Ligand code: ADP
């Protein structure tokens with residue numbers, strides 16, 4: 369049995385609209401979702417159903433209109449901007465759909481950024497970045513700029529950056545979308561191993577059915593709501 373202490377992310381009745389008047393779009397219509405310690409939860413659903421909006425609210429990047437949302441027991445909307453930035457910098461690893469790598473920094477420097485922000489010494493941060501880049505299969509490319517890397521390689525840099533500070537919560541938006549099948553599979557294996565670290569949870573947004581097999585549970589979203597939560601088949 370899972371206890372309430374095992375809930376690392378809890379969303380209840382979360383709603384969100386964008387725009388006003390005729391331009392208004394309802395992105396979330398009352399989302400309830402719990403993510404447990406130690407699990408890899410896939411958030412699946414068609415384009416436009418609200419997946420990115422939901423994880424942006426969970427990660428404190430976007431404000432919800434109504435409902436409650438806590439992450440590691442904390443409501444990010446109750447924090448100051450500085451507190452929220454610190455919380456994200458220590459407790460959440462984000463892999464954005466568009467990577468958000470800094471173009472003038474090398475792969476290793478990009479991966480080191482979360483450590484530098486939290487005050488680690490530059491030499492240590494770069495050493496640690498190289499270890500993580502090796503784990504995601506990018507050894508030898510540490511000194512390349514993002515523009516010198518393929519889309520799939522940039523995605524792996526983004527994943528390495530999300531892991532480098534060993535956050536409790538890892539949130540990935542379409543992590544395999546620019547990877548071929550074999551590389552996507554290898555990437556999900558890395559993520560699944562990462563999820564098994566104690567006290568950690570992974571929330572992976574995807575509409576790539578080929579990676580469903582890596583999930584402990586799959587939350588299916590449609591038109592701003594979670595319509596079904598599926599337990600993984602025992603393999
Ligand atoms: P998904 O990630 O599942 O593709 P999104 O959360 O990006 O879905 O979008 C949900 C809905 O909200 C879509 O109809 C989208 O067009 C709309 N939307 C997303 N971001 C914005 C925005 N910044 N302004 C206006 N509408 C938005």
Ligand code: MG
Pocket residue numbers: 419420421465541
């Ligand atoms: Mg999206």
